[in-house]
Amino acid sequence: MAHLDPDGPRHVSAFLRNTAFLLGLPLLLVLWWWWATIDSTNFFVPTPGELVTTFVDTWFGPRFWQDVLPSIGRLAAGLALAIVLGVAFGILIGSFKRLRQLLEPLLEFIRAVPPVVLVPLLMLLIGINDLMKVVVIVSGAIWPILLNTVEGVRATDEVQRDTCATYRIRGLNRLRYLTLPAASPQILAGVRQSLSIGLILMVISEMFGSSSGLGFTIVWFQRNFAIPEMWSGILVLGLIGLGLSVIFRVVERRILRWYHGLREVQRAS
Amino acid sequence: MLQVAGLRKIYPTATGGFEAIRNLTFDVPAGQLACIVGPSGAGKTTLLKCIAGLLPRTEGVLELHGKDITGPPKTMAVVFQEYGRSLFPWMTVERNVELPLKAAGVPKAERRARAAEALEQVDLADAGGKYPWQLSGGMQQRVAIARAVAYRPEVLLMDEPFAAVDAQTRADLEDLVRRIWKELGITILFVTHDIDESVYLGERVIVLSAAPTVVQDDILVDLPADRDQLRTRSLPRFAELRTHVFEEIQRAKAEAKTGAIPAR
Amino acid sequence: MLQVAGLRKIYPTATGGFEAIRNLTFDVPAGQLACIVGPSGAGKTTLLKCIAGLLPRTEGVLELHGKDITGPPKTMAVVFQEYGRSLFPWMTVERNVELPLKAAGVPKAERRARAAEALEQVDLADAGGKYPWQLSGGMQQRVAIARAVAYRPEVLLMDEPFAAVDAQTRADLEDLVRRIWKELGITILFVTHDIDESVYLGERVIVLSAAPTVVQDDILVDLPADRDQLRTRSLPRFAELRTHVFEEIQRAKAEAKTGAIPAR
Amino acid sequence: MVESAPARAVARSEPGRRSPRRPGSGLGPLLGTAGILGFLLLWELVSLAGLVDTRFLPAPHTVLVRLVEYLRDLAFWRDVADTMTAWAIGLTISVVAATVLGFAIGSSRFLEHATRSTIEFLRPIPSVALIPLAVILFGVKIQSALLLIVYASFWQVLIQVIYGTKDVDPVAEATARSYGLNRWQRVRHVVWPTALPYLMTGIRLAATVALVLAITAELIIGTPGLGKQIGLTQSTGDVVGMYALIIATGLIGVGINFLARLVERKALAWHTSIRTDLVT
Amino acid sequence: ATTTDDAGSSASAELTPVTVGVIPIADTAALYLGDSLGYFEDAGLDLTIETAESGAAIAPAVVSGDYQFGFSNNLSLLVANEKGLGLTTVSAAVATTGDPSSDMGGIIVKADSDIQTPADLAGKTVSSNAVGNINQVVTRAAIDADGGDSSTTEFVEVAFPDAIAAVENSQVDAAYVVEPFVTAALAAGDRVVSYAYAEFDPKLDIASYFTTQAYADENPDVVEAFQEAMTKSLEAAQDDPDAVRDILTTYTKTDAATAAKIVLPVFPTEIDRAALEKLGSAAVEYGILTAEPDLDALLH
Ligand SMILES: Nc1ncnc2c1ncn2[C@@H]1O[C@H](COP(=O)(O)OP(=O)(O)OP(=O)(O)O)[C@@H](O)[C@H]1O
Ligand SMILES: Nc1ncnc2c1ncn2[C@@H]1O[C@H](COP(=O)(O)OP(=O)(O)OP(=O)(O)O)[C@@H](O)[C@H]1O
Ligand SMILES: [Mg+2]
């Protein structure tokens, strides 16, 4: 928060600055990469130029509709489920100490099982279909949300809790007006982590029982030594991650408006 | 109506427990306005929290309407000493005031009206749309008071509710408390550090000793029921009473100094 | 020494900004103890934060020793109105008091001694090993005071530092402030709501208007330098001064009521 | 600073439910065990009822018997040691690096803005896709596994720390600044304790992710460890052995979390969550 | 040679350390057998065997020089060379039994499935351990040869160990599996529709040992020594199935009972060029390769 300067070309300069922030470091990194690969013949590391051509050739076309879009759909479904379940269970577990004691070791147990070995089991129980892949995404993406929600709920300010108790604000009201908002900064930190984990699991879920999808395609490229294509697939993943984070930030700004206001107005400097 | 008998409260600590309240016994009949004074750290907040059902007691009887207090009773409102933290930063002032009414199922229109009225009474009619963290300390405290007033509880517990407001506002708020007390016929327990305030406001002043706390004195305020900032405060009886309360607190502090504070 | 000229502060808000301070101009010479009073929400806290270099001003001059204040100056200590939140819950009381000294590189032994002394002065010698959240409101506030006192700053800003303590403790602390002020020859800016306190403590009382704030009045307190709770307060000049201050605040509030609060 | 058991004599109840003097300190681990046992029981019932073919999902008692056999086998412990070594090294590297970077980024607006897009881009890149890179860089050595472990767990901690550093109470921050604490001192005395709960969550997340990746890397690349054994059981259809190893993995996860909780209790005794937990 | 790790420590100084990356399955039994018989030491090589779960990790390690030799299925080698990896085979490794009624790999279906011949697989879902690999090519070839239209068959990836469950739970219609899962499936009552390796070409080589052309050019002696030892090993394996079954239990988790039952592959000493050409053409036809492969470059 610099000095308040509500005048004139703030919009334009702010836009330019944001763009610079958005692209500055990536540009530097690309330059460095370009410089490093300028006379390299390493089979496994393509040059930026190669990568861009490959990227266009590979992903602009039917592959986008056949592989990328369905994957994004499953990812979206998985993330939505993970958020709903993670927050719901997180609040339950965070609110009741006994429940926490009962479930925590079990959850830690399940959490430590690598998705790669979990997939066959899910395949067995659910079948080889989209639902299985969504469940794989949920099975990994739920943890940061769940854990953060639990911690956020537990850290709710005592005076605020007491206030609710005395005014007999309970049940759904308490959830809606105290528990959720109070934990929301931490919940959203968890959601942000889950976005990228969901993406990673989308790839893993498509490594099994698949014949299409972004993750499948990347692994297929890798296995068939189509290295520039593989990197271009990773680029797609990165871009999706970037897109998710932009959407996330817009949502976060809305949900946490009070929080950012509180922090930023007061921490003026 | 409110019965406190043999109340004892020990806070668990790493070193085994701290005895904040040793033995408190007093009754508050329905519709009384009782002030509680005592040295800093005497256990006033602790007492209020026990009565509000927020803190389990270690020993003793706590009854409201003859029923044991096991959790926050209905129709009780509390204004906390940590007013800043008792407001929800994610809601505007208006919504903070409305929230308890909403939870109690008061219809929207009435809720709005009551909140607006209460904010008006604490002189914050303009601040309804702001967030608590956009307010000054005194304004925050007044929001907490407005929230309690709008709730129209049967029992109102207030923990140094006027600590952060200026003298004039304070006087206005004092009169507000007496007015709603009379109008609604509610029971009020009012913690304050201001001896004049305790005498001016209360019908009775309970003086607590230093921790571990007992009732040091219980003074009936025999001033006329209609009080006025200028006239009442200049009554000779007012001066007598305040001197008496002052001396009692002095004595409470002096005793605490000599005797070591026992801890379990 | 401290120069405030044409100070203006507009808080940025969703609706464009709220003008908390319109135009403040005053000087505080080195070694003065000046009290600041004003209605709730007048901008006292805002002013203190600007002087402390914690809040950027919108316009105007703010100079300490002739140098523009751009960040928190060294050798300045602040006691915040939100005492509870200004203590760090992860440290014991002792360590809270010691922290600024540690940061300033004071050797351990001296640090210990100064912290112990300061805690003693605020009557909390026993509470050093506790955590802030194990203390009552008044005790927390005294810890914050002890921290400032132990720091031995050149300039001390205090924002309603005695709001949560009982009358007797308050009197003791008032005398403590005057004593360290005299002993250390420091400059003190003291915000209070208690008019008597402002007159008893200060050599000067600056009265602020309601927001958007200007200096309503600047009163020299021509009481003897050696003050005493009983004698000084019963001086006729004391009564005159406090009436004067009271009237000024009344006027400040009255004016705010009539004129609408302008917002940009 | 963990409050001792006798301190529980007075219990602070959830609002609305008062239950004084609850002697519940030993109940926690008991309940946790009950949770796991309940899960195993459910699984046993599922296989008893024939809901799934035991050839593909064996009944837990057969798996547990195999697990006990493993526990008596020195080779198993060597594998566990291999896995845990990779885990510990990888986790340490990522936690240290992420904490340092997280504090740097979180306490500087400029850095935060400048790095955001890059972080968001790099974070979702799946470690498994980095296997070829890891193998070219390091071959089939522990370093390959480490690369994957570090890459995956680093972000978990980093994001938590960045969020934590931004959660500093403005009044606390103002206090520190007004007392002339310099940047480093503020980080040490104010930002660090505030971010600590977040960091703890980050470490707990990262610890498990590191374990998952250690196993996965061993499984796919073939570096020695539990994962490699899981791969071997898989490729020969030894389902019972596979589930026994998976259960071993899960138990290691439980152990790791237990340790993390222990550290947390010590480090965060002052925090609302622990404080109220102790007396709740 | 960059790998120094545990090589060298046990062996005497004259031995050249080499590392071979393999998948721990029956197909690589010859290598283990030869190692235990000391053939590699005899050839002046100090052999280290590293295992990987799949071929995906082996080729990069060979290209980067971490391993000197690797084990890979032949179609992957063709694909890799088309992408310019410059690999070359140094030795045959494993081939089909050539017996279309009992082989080490085949297409399984449920006992009561209505799929009777490969042609019935048209329009169905078939699982394979990896899409676009040799198993898919031979399966499609089997369908087309039987008069079906293999382009209507959907291939999905299911790891071998999970394939039987997938078939029995009707999650896929059929699955391509290799030993020991063929035996396991038969034991469970499943049916083999086609032993597609043998159907494709009775002399089909499934996999080979390979290195990079660059390494072969620089270290002809090492390559020659390896080939020599490999040949002896393959012969030994081919001659003594019991020794193969024994050694199998040492480096895989296969128990002796299963090891005794499974169908062993052929361990040839020469790669059959004609069968490989046929495989290449089929791969081109099914779009896995873009052009007829250059076998001269691949075969050493
Ligand atoms: N959570 C706690 N753990 C341990 N001791 C506590 C705790 N809370 C309060 N105390 C102690 O109990 C005593 C009474 O505290 P309480 O807050 O009730 O005082 P008070 O009368 O409200 O004081 P004040 O007027 O300063 O607000 C104090 O000595 C305090 O140190
Ligand atoms: N962050 C903020 N955003 C917007 N307005 C603010 C903010 N902080 C304070 N204000 C407004 O500025 C005015 C002055 O606030 P300030 O806290 O300085 O008052 P004060 O004089 O300290 O009052 P009190 O005596 O009640 O503490 C108030 O009207 C308040 O609503
Ligand atoms: Mg109190």
Ligand SMILES: [Mg+2]
């Ligand atoms: Mg203020």
